[in-house]
Amino acid sequence: xxxxxxxxxxxxxxxxxxxxxxxxxxxxxxxxxxxxxxxxxxxxxxxxxxxxxxxxxxxxxxxxxxxxxxxxxxxxxxxxxxxxxxxxxxxxxxxxxxxxxxxxxxxxxxxxxxxxxxxxxxxxxxxxxxxxxxxxxxxxxxxxxxxxxxxxxxxxxxxxxxxxxxxxxxxxxxxxxxxxxxxxxxxxxxxxxxxxxxxxxxxxxxxxxxxxxxxxxxxxxxxxxxxxxxxxxxxxxxxxxxxxxxxxxxxxxxxxxxxxxxxxxxxxxxxxxxxxxxxxxxxxxxxxxxxxxxxxxxxxxxxxxxxxxxxxxxxxxxxxxxxxxxxxxxxxxxxxxxxxxxxxx
Amino acid sequence: xxxxxxxxxxxxxxxxxxxxxxxxxxxxxxxxxxxxxxxxxxxxxxxxxxxxxxxxxxxxxxxxxxxxxxxxxxxxxxxxxxxxxxxxxxxxxxxxxxx
Numbered sequence: 001x002x003x004x005x006x007x008x009x010x011x012x013x014x015x016x017x018x019x020x021x022x023x024x025x026x027x028x029x030x031x032x033x034x035x036x037x038x039x040x041x042x043x044x045x046x047x048x049x050x051x052x053x054x055x056x057x058x059x060x061x062x063x064x065x066x067x068x069x070x071x072x073x074x075x076x077x078x079x080x081x082x083x084x085x086x087x088x089x090x091x092x093x094x095x096x097x098x099x100x101x102x103x104x105x106x107x108x109x110x111x112x113x114x115x116x117x118x119x120x121x122x123x124x125x126x127x128x129x130x131x132x133x134x135x136x137x138x139x140x141x142x143x144x145x146x147x148x149x150x151x152x153x154x155x156x157x158x159x160x161x162x163x164x165x166x167x168x169x170x171x172x173x174x175x176x177x178x179x180x181x182x183x184x185x186x187x188x189x190x191x192x193x194x195x196x197x198x199x200x201x202x203x204x205x206x207x208x209x210x211x212x213x214x215x216x217x218x219x220x221x222x223x224x225x226x227x228x229x230x231x232x233x234x235x236x237x238x239x240x241x242x243x244x245x246x247x248x249x250x251x252x253x254x255x256x257x258x259x260x261x262x263x264x265x266x267x268x269x270x271x272x273x274x275x276x277x278x279x280x281x282x283x284x285x286x287x288x289x290x291x292x293x294x295x296x297x298x299x300x301x302x303x304x305x306x307x308x309x310x311x312x313x314x315x316x317x318x319x320x321x322x323x324x325x326x327x328x329x330x331x332x333x334x335x336x337x338x339x340x341x342x343x344x345x
Numbered sequence: 346x347x348x349x350x351x352x353x354x355x356x357x358x359x360x361x362x363x364x365x366x367x368x369x370x371x372x373x374x375x376x377x378x379x380x381x382x383x384x385x386x387x388x389x390x391x392x393x394x395x396x397x398x399x400x401x402x403x404x405x406x407x408x409x410x411x412x413x414x415x416x417x418x419x420x421x422x423x424x425x426x427x428x429x430x431x432x433x434x435x436x437x438x439x440x441x442x443x444x
Contacts, residue, residue: 142357
């Protein structure tokens with residue numbers, strides 16, 4: 001077992017069961033704890049599903065999962081929305097283009113995080129191919145998920161953003177927009193839009209922490225630090241201290257600073273900080289408990305597309321209590337997180 | 346023709362603002378840009394976002410003596426307007442996302 005998974009993070013049950021038969025006592029104990037926790041999450045999911053009407057998704061028997069299907073295309077600075085020339089396919093070694101290799105690795109890191117921690121098979125949970133389109137546009141200072149299976153990467157304008165493929169949290173953020181689209185489908189305006197943005201930062205930072213083997217206390221909780229240009233250094237957003245990432249950062253750190261009618265990237269600071277407080281109050285790896293609580297909330301059919309901060313907060317508490325117990329440290333940490341940002345439960 | 350332009354959205358979460366003037370373009374580009382500007386769907390309701398983190402452009406002009414506004418997604422920008430909007434990164438001032 002690697003150091004990264006030495007604690008009770010959630011691994012695929014088959015692997016956990018094999019580890020539970022290990023001769024190494026520490027490995028066996030960790031695996032047994034993870035199996036128990038995983039079982040509680042499965043039970044909570046089943047209870048939620050049984051209590052609410054949900055639209056069943058089609059079941060694919062064609063895939064076992066655990067392996068991404070990546071293809072990287074070179075858009076050659078055009079703004080065509082159709083994939084360009086293939087420069088690297090799944091299983092191929094590095095190509096001469098660094099941006100293409102960074103995109104390939106970032107898509108892989110995001111797949112690995114979602115699969116290993118949540119057993120989610122790609123963006124749609126059913127093995128959707130991951131298509132990365134690099135060198136989109138001319139000095140295009142942005143990266144985005146287009147909602148139809150493509151992630152576009154601009155080369156950056158050198159001022160606001162540099163080469164966007166270099167940000168593993170950026171890739172995790174954008175692909176999480178695809179996950180959200182497949183789950184709660186949070187409407188991209190108002191509080192639900194700020195939640196949509198926050199959920200992408202919440203899982204984007206975890207993809208980075210997971211890839212670097214960081215725990216909640218060793219992470220800098222900065223978004224975009226690896227791709228920010230000189231005009232916005234040192235980072236685009238701070239989940240720890242919203243409003244402090246750069247001199248143009250207008251994110252509020254709690255509801256006292258909420259901006260009515262504000263941009264979704266502004267008010268997302270509030271739920272971002274709530275998550276930071278939960279993760280750092282609990283300590284350990286963010287994906288041990290805080291991440292799974294947020295993920296269960298995102299997947300809960302009770303989370304409506306027009307959800308408010310309060311709707312979301314109440315569901316995080318419900319899932320913390322279901323998975324860990326009403327008076328558990330996890331449920332208390334969730335309460336503290338929302339109290340810190342003044343969202344009433 | 347002077348146009349007040351604000352680009353919003355994008356992963357970076359900041360706005361970029363400038364007042365751009367078609368007079369700074371070459372004559373042929375300027376006349377094509379001005380024709381495209383006249384045909385924009387001024388004063389229509391704002392469009393729904395096409396996807397998270399995409400850019401949208403808010404344009405405003407006092408041409409004709411009264412304020413007119415329109416918001417376009419980046420996919421709606423007519424090609425003849427691109428030379429004008431390409432001036433934005435150089436001339437624009439960064440503003441907070443909600444500023």
